[in-house]
Amino acid sequence: MKKTLTILKHEFKQTLKRKSFIIMTLAVPLLLVLGYGIYQGVQHWYQPGEPEEIKIGYVDEAGGFDQYTSQLGITFIPYPSEEEAKDALLAKEVEEYFVIPTDYLSSGFITRYTLERERKVPAETWQGIEGFLLSNLLAGEVSSPEILDRAKTPMLMTSFQLDESGEIAPSQDEFTRYFLPIIFALLFVFALFFSSGFLLQSVTEEKENRVIEIILSSVSSRQLLAGKVLGLGAAGLLQIAVWLTAIRVFAEVASLNIPALSDFSISSSLLIWAVVYFILGYLLFAALYAGIGSLGSTAREGQSWSGIIVMPAILPMVLMSFIINNPESGLSTALTLFPLTAPITAMMRLPSDAVSAWEIAASLLILAGSVVLTMWAAAKVFRVFLLMYGKRPALREIVRYVREA
Amino acid sequence: MNVIEASHITKSFKGARAVDDISFSVGQGEIFGMVGPNGAGKTTTIRMLMDIIKPDSGKISILGEAVKEETKNRIGYLPEERGLYRKITVTESLTYLAALKNFKGGPARDRATKLLERVDMLQHKDKKIEELSRGMGQIIQFIATILHDPDLIVLDEPFAGLDPVNTELLKQLILELKGQGKSIILSTHMMNQVEELCDRFLMINKGQAVLYGSLAEIKSRFRNNSIFLECNRLPEELPGVIGSKNHGKYVELFLDGKTSPSEILAALVNGGISVDRFEVSTPSLNEIFIQVVKEGQ
Numbered sequence: 001m002k003k004t005l006t007i008l009k010h011e012f013k014q015t016l017k018r019k020s021f022i023i024m025t026l027a028v029p030l031l032l033v034l035g036y037g038i039y040q041g042v043q044h045w046y047q048p049g050e051p052e053e054i055k056i057g058y059v060d061e062a063g064g065f066d067q068y069t070s071q072l073g074i075t076f077i078p079y080p081s082e083e084e085a086k087d088a089l090l091a092k093e094v095e096e097y098f099v100i101p102t103d104y105l106s107s108g109f110i111t112r113y114t115l116e117r118e119r120k121v122p123a124e125t126w127q128g129i130e131g132f133l134l135s136n137l138l139a140g141e142v143s144s145p146e147i148l149d150r151a152k153t154p155m156l157m158t159s160f161q162l163d164e165s166g167e168i169a170p171s172q173d174e175f176t177r178y179f180l181p182i183i184f185a186l187l188f189v190f191a192l193f194f195s196s197g198f199l200l201q202s203v204t205e206e207k208e209n210r211v212i213e214i215i216l217s218s219v220s221s222r223q224l225l226a227g228k229v230l231g232l233g234a235a236g237l238l239q240i241a242v243w244l245t246a247i248r249v250f251a252e253v254a255s256l257n258i259p260a261l262s263d264f265s266i267s268s269s270l271l272i273w274a275v276v277y278f279i280l281g282y283l284l285f286a287a288l289y290a291g292i293g294s295l296g297s298t299a300r301e302g303q304s305w306s307g308i309i310v311m312p313a314i315l316p317m318v319l320m321s322f323i324i325n326n327p328e329s330g331l332s333t334a335l336t337l338f339p340l341t342a343p344i345t346a347m348m349r350l351p352s353d354a355v356s357a358w359e360i361a362a363s364l365l366i367l368a369g370s371v372v373l374t375m376w377a378a379a380k381v382f383r384v385f386l387l388m389y390g391k392r393p394a395l396r397e398i399v400r401y402v403r404e405a
Numbered sequence: 406m407n408v409i410e411a412s413h414i415t416k417s418f419k420g421a422r423a424v425d426d427i428s429f430s431v432g433q434g435e436i437f438g439m440v441g442p443n444g445a446g447k448t449t450t451i452r453m454l455m456d457i458i459k460p461d462s463g464k465i466s467i468l469g470e471a472v473k474e475e476t477k478n479r480i481g482y483l484p485e486e487r488g489l490y491r492k493i494t495v496t497e498s499l500t501y502l503a504a505l506k507n508f509k510g511g512p513a514r515d516r517a518t519k520l521l522e523r524v525d526m527l528q529h530k531d532k533k534i535e536e537l538s539r540g541m542g543q544i545i546q547f548i549a550t551i552l553h554d555p556d557l558i559v560l561d562e563p564f565a566g567l568d569p570v571n572t573e574l575l576k577q578l579i580l581e582l583k584g585q586g587k588s589i590i591l592s593t594h595m596m597n598q599v600e601e602l603c604d605r606f607l608m609i610n611k612g613q614a615v616l617y618g619s620l621a622e623i624k625s626r627f628r629n630n631s632i633f634l635e636c637n638r639l640p641e642e643l644p645g646v647i648g649s650k651n652h653g654k655y656v657e658l659f660l661d662g663k664t665s666p667s668e669i670l671a672a673l674v675n676g677g678i679s680v681d682r683f684e685v686s687t688p689s690l691n692e693i694f695i696q697v698v699k700e701g702q
Contacts, residue, residue, distance in 0.1 A: 217480065
C-alpha cells in the first residue's frame with residue numbers, strides 16, 4: 001500500500017511535468033481569455049462611440065410622405081428630383097437615398113441607392129424606412145399615436161412550455177441545450193483520452209527503457225498497476241478541475257459584458273455526475289490501456305493497438321448532434337448503457353434532463369462492473385506480458401494467459 | 406543461516422523446461438556465481454528468486470523466509486534487461502527506485518551522494534540519463550541496485566557492455582560489498598569472471614545444474630594431474646612422470662597420480678636444474694564446462 005502511494009506520487013509528479021500536459025491544461029483557460037479578448041476588441045471596434053445621426057434622402061414621387069421625418073435616429077430629407085438626391089449622396093450630404101415611385105400604393109416598390117457595399121440592407125435602415133412609410137401611410141387614417149406605435153411593432157412575444165401537470169417547465173435556452181453538452185463532452189473526451197493516453201505512455205516507456213524489471217523486483221505488478229492508474233487519474237482530475245474552474249470564473253466575469261452568458265450556470269448535480277462518470281470512465285480506459293501497453297515492446301506498438309479501443313469510444317462524438325437533438329431515442333439509451341460509450345454519451349445527455357434515474361443507475365452499474373472485470377484482466381495481462389519482448393502475442397494467447405495466470 | 410535456499414525449482418514455458426529441478430544455497434557474505442551459456446536458464450532462475458515469476462514447483466526461501474514485500478526491500482537486483490528513465494535526472498531516478506524499496510528521504514539522498522562520489526560521478530547528479538554515456542548509465546544502474554543498502558545483491562550479467570575501466574571499477578565495488586559482509590549472486594556466461602570473483606558457483610546448462618560447489622574444490626576435482634615446466638634442460642628420467650608433451654617453449658609432464666607436484670619440484674632442484682616456470686596445471690572453468698557438457702551427452 002505504501003509503495004502504491006510512492007508510485008502514485010511519482011506518476012502524478014512526472015505527468016505534471018510533461019509539456020503536453022501543461023499545454024493542454026492551460027489551453028482551455030487561455031482560449032477563453034483569448035476569445036473574450038477578441039469579443040471585447042470586436043465590440044470596441046464596432047462601437048466607437050454614440051451612434052451618429054443618419055441622414056437619408058428620399059424623392060417623393062407618390063406624394064403625401066412629408067411627415068414623421070425623424071425615425072429611430074434617422075432623419076429623412078426630401079429632395080424634389082432624383083438628380084438632386086443623387087448629387088446630395090455624391091456630396092456626402094446624405095448616406096443614401098430612396099425613391100417612392102408614383103405607383104407605390106399599388107405596387108409597394110421603392111428603390112434605394114447607396115455608396116456602401118453591403119450584403120443586405122442594415123436592420124436599422126430597414127426598420128427606419130419601414131416606420132417612416134408606415135407612419136405617413138396611416139397618418140390620415142389613425143388618430144391615436146398609440147395605435148400607430150403598435151402598428152409599427154405589433155407584438156413582443158414570450159412563449160412557455162407546459163409539462164403534463166400544467167406547470168411551466170423550466171426554460172431551456174439554446175446554450176444549456178446545445179452548447180453545454182458539446183463543451184462538456186469535448187472537455188471530457190480530452191481529459192479522458194489524455195490521462196489514459198499518458199498511462200499507456202508511462203507503461204510502454206518503462207517497458208521500452210527496460211526499467212520495468214527493476215521496478216518489478218521491488219513491487220508487485222498489482223501495486224504498479226494501481227499506483228499508475230491512480231496517479232495519472234489524479235492528474236486527469238486536476239486537469240478537469242482547472243478547466244471547470246476556468247469556465248466558471250470566466251462565465252462570472254464575462255457575463256458582466258456578454259449578455260448571452262448572464263444566465264449561464266452549471267448545476268452542481270451535473271458536476272457531481274461528471275466527476276463520477278469521469279472516474280469510472282477513466283478507470284475503464286486506464287485498465288484497457290495498461291493491458292495494451294504491457295503487450296507491445298515499444299511505445300509505438302502500444303499506440304497503434306490503442307486505436308482498437310478509441311474507435312468505439314469516439315462513436316458518441318461522431319453521433320453527437322443526433323444524441324443532443326434526440327436525447328430520448330433508443331440509440332442514445334443504448335450508448336448510455338454500453339460501457340465504452342457510456343461516460344461520453346451521458347455527458348451529452350445529462351444537461352438536457354432527458355435521462356431517467358433508472359438509466360443513470362443502470363449505466364453506472366454496468367460501467368462499474370466492467371471496470372472491476374477489466375482491472376482484473378489487466379492485472380493478469382500486466383503480470384505476464386510486462387517482461388516479454390519481441391513478437392506481439394496473438395489474441396488467443398492473451399486470452400489463455402488471462403485464464404491461466 | 407544461508408541467505409538463499411532453493412530446492413528443486415522447476416519452470417516451463419510453453420512445455421519447454423527452462424529450469425529443471427535446480428537446488429542450491431548461497432551463504433552469508435559470499436560471492437556466488439551462476440554460470441552457463443546464454444539461454445541456460447540463469448535469468449529465469451533469478452526471476453524466480455526475485456518473485457517476478459513463480460516456479461511451477463519447488464521451494465525458495467530468501468533471508469530465512471518465503472519472499473514477501475519486506476524481503477524485497479532487502480534485495481538489490483540488477484536485471485540483465487535493464488535501463489533507466491531517460492527523461493528524469495540521475496538523482497530523481499535513484500531516489501525513486503530507492504523509495505520503491507522503502508528507503509527514502511534524507512538518508513536516501515545522502516547515500517546517493519556518497520555513492521556517486523565513490524564512482525566519481527557526483528557532477529552528473531542533475532543530468533538526465535539520456536545525456537550520459539552508456540557505460541555511465543550502467544554504473545548508475547549499479548548504484549540504484551545497492552542504494553538501499555541491501556543484504557543480498559543479485560547481478561545478472563553486470564559486466565555486459567562495459568569498457569575495461571568501468572569493468573575494473575565494478576569489480577572493485579563488488580569486492581567492497583563482499584568486504585561489508587553482503588551476499589552477492591553473480592550471473593554470467595563469462596567463466597573467467599567467475600574464476601576471478603566467486604567463492605562458490607552453480608553451473609547450469611539447458612535448465613539443469615551440471616556443477617555445483619566451491620570453485621577451489623571443483624577445480625582440484627578436475628585437475629588433470631599435469632605440470633607445465635620451463636627449464637634449461639630436462640633430466641633423462643623423473644620418478645613419477647609417466648609421459649610428457651612438448652609445447653615448444655614449455656613441456657607438459659603427466660604424473661602417475663601417486664607422486665605430488667612438490668616431490669617433482671624437489672627432484673628437479675636436487676638435480677641442479679634451473680627452473681624458470683613450474684605450474685600445476687588446472688583446467689579453466691571454460692574447459693571444465695566443455696568437458697562436463699561432453700560427458701553429459
